Amino acid sequence: MTKRIAVIAGDGIGTEVVPEGLRALDAACKRFDIDLEYQHFDFACCDYYLQHGQMMPDDWFDQLKDFDALFYGAVGWPEKVPDHISLWGSILQFRRAFDQYINLRPCKLLPGIKSPLADRTAGEIDFYVVRENTEGEYSSIGGRMYEGTEREIAIQETVMSRAGIDRVLKYAFDLAQSRPRKKLTSATKSNGISITMPYWDERVKAMAEQYADVDVDQYHIDILTANFVMHPDWFDVVVASNLFGDILSDLGPACTGTIAVAPSANINPDGNFPSMFEPVHGSAPDIAGKGIANPIGQIWSGAMMLDHLGHADAGKAILDAIEAVLAEADPKVMTPDIRGQGTTETLGRAITERIAG
Ligand code: NAI
Numbered sequence: 345m346t347k348r349i350a351v352i353a354g355d356g357i358g359t360e361v362v363p364e365g366l367r368a369l370d371a372a373c374k375r376f377d378i379d380l381e382y383q384h385f386d387f388a389c390c391d392y393y394l395q396h397g398q399m400m401p402d403d404w405f406d407q408l409k410d411f412d413a414l415f416y417g418a419v420g421w422p423e424k425v426p427d428h429i430s431l432w433g434s435i436l437q438f439r440r441a442f443d444q445y446i447n448l449r450p451c452k453l454l455p456g457i458k459s460p461l462a463d464r465t466a467g468e469i470d471f472y473v474v475r476e477n478t479e480g481e482y483s484s485i486g487g488r489m490y491e492g493t494e495r496e497i498a499i500q501e502t503v504m505s506r507a508g509i510d511r512v513l514k515y516a517f518d519l520a521q522s523r524p525r526k527k528l529t530s531a532t533k534s535n536g537i538s539i540t541m542p543y544w545d546e547r548v549k550a551m552a553e554q555y556a557d558v559d560v561d562q563y564h565i566d567i568l569t570a571n572f573v574m575h576p577d578w579f580d581v582v583v584a585s586n587l588f589g590d591i592l593s594d595l596g597p598a599c600t601g602t603i604a605v606a607p608s609a610n611i612n613p614d615g616n617f618p619s620m621f622e623p624v625h626g627s628a629p630d631i632a633g634k635g636i637a638n639p640i641g642q643i644w645s646g647a648m649m650l651d652h653l654g655h656a657d658a659g660k661a662i663l664d665a666i667e668a669v670l671a672e673a674d675p676k677v678m679t680p681d682i683r684g685q686g687t688t689e690t691l692g693r694a695i696t697e698r699i700a701g
C-alpha cells in the first residue's frame with residue numbers, strides 16, 4: 345500500500361538536509377519494498393511569508409490532513425521574519441491542528457560522537473523522552489490585570505485532563521513494554537506543585553496497574569535533570585508533562601553530543617491526522633548555504649517515520665547504517681561539526697550506500 349508523505353523543507357539548512365533524508369528513505373524503501381509517494385510543499389517557510397504575508401495558504405489544513413506523515417526540515421530565519429511568527433505560523437499549527445499529542449525524542453549516544461558527559465561511550469545512553477505536547481503548563485488560560493500599575497498581576501493556569509494524561513501515559517507505557525528493559529520513569533514535582541502533579545502521579549499509578557511487566561519509577565524534575573547528567577544509563581523511557589518534557593527533551597539529546605544528529609517525532613498515535621517527523625535542530629542560518637550541515641538528524645527522523653508507518657525493520661536499517669558510518673568516522677565523509685572535512689552530501693551518500701547493503 346502506498347503511503348503519502350508531505351515533504352516540507354522549510355528554511356536554511358532544512359533545504360540541504362531534507363534531500364539527504366529522502367535519499368536515505370529511498371534506499372530503505374527499495375530494500376524493504378515499501379512504497380512512499382512524496383509531495384513537496386513550498387509553504388511553511390520564511391520566503392513564502394515574504395511573498396504572501398503569511399506562513400501558509402489559508403487551506404493548508406485541507407491540503408495536508410490526508411497525508412500519512414509530514415517530513416519537515418526546519419523553519420526560521422530571524423533576520424527576515426521574527427521567530428514567533430515563523431514557528432507559530434507553521435510547526436506549532438501542525439502540532440495542534442493534527443493533535444500530535446506525543447513529542448518523542450530518542451536520546452542515544454552514537455559511536456563516534458563525543459558526549460559532553462565525561463567517559464560515556466556508545467551504548468551507555470539509550471532512552472526516549474516522551475513529552476505531552478498539547479496541554480499541561482502550556483495553556484492559554486489566564487490573563488493580566490491592573491496592567492502598568494504597581495498592582496499588575498499575570499496568571500496562567502496549568503491544564504491537566506484525565507484524557508490528556510492517560511493518552512500520553514498509554515503511549516509511553518506501550519513504548520516501555522516494547523523495549524528490552526521495560527522501564528518507565530515519570531517526571532513529577534508533586535512536592536511543590538501540589539494539585540496538578542499529584543494528579544499526574546495518580547494517573548501514572550492507575551496506568552501502571554495495566555502494565556504489570558513494566559518497571560515504574562518517578563523523580564521530581566529537579567533531581568531528574570541532575571540524574572540525566574550523572575546517571576543517563578538509568579533511563580529507558582521517560583514520560584513528562586509539556587513543560588518538563590520540553591526541558592528534558594533538550595537536555596537528553598544534549599547529553600548524547602551534538603543536536604545536529606538528534607531526531608524528533610510529533611505523533612498522533614490515533615492516526616486520524618498525519619504525524620510529523622523533523623530534526624531537533626533549526627535552520628542554522630550561520631552555516632546555511634555552505635553544504636556542510638550534518639544530515640543525520642533529518643535521516644534519523646526518516647527512520648522514525650518508517651517506524652511509525654509500520655516498517656520497524658526499515659527504520660532500524662537506517663539507524664544501523666548511521667551507526668556504522670559514524671563508527672568508521674572517515675574524516676573525508678564526516679561533516680565539520682563531527683570533526684570531518686566532508687559535506688552534507690558525502691555523509692548522506694555514505695549512509696545511503698550502507699542502507700542499500
Ligand atoms: P539551530 O539549531 O538552527 O542552530 C544552533 C547551532 O547548531 C548553530 O551554530 C548551527 O550551526 C548548529 N547546527 C544546527 N544544526 C546543525 C546541523 N545539522 N549540522 C551542523 N551544525 C548544526 O538553532 P538557532 O540558531 O537557535 O535557530 C535558528 C533558527 O531556527 C531560528 O529561526 C529558530 O527559531 C529556528 N528553529 C527551528 C526549529 C524547528 O524548525 N523545529 C528548532 C529550533 C530552532
Ligand code: MG
Pocket residue numbers: 590591594
Ligand atoms: Mg524546546
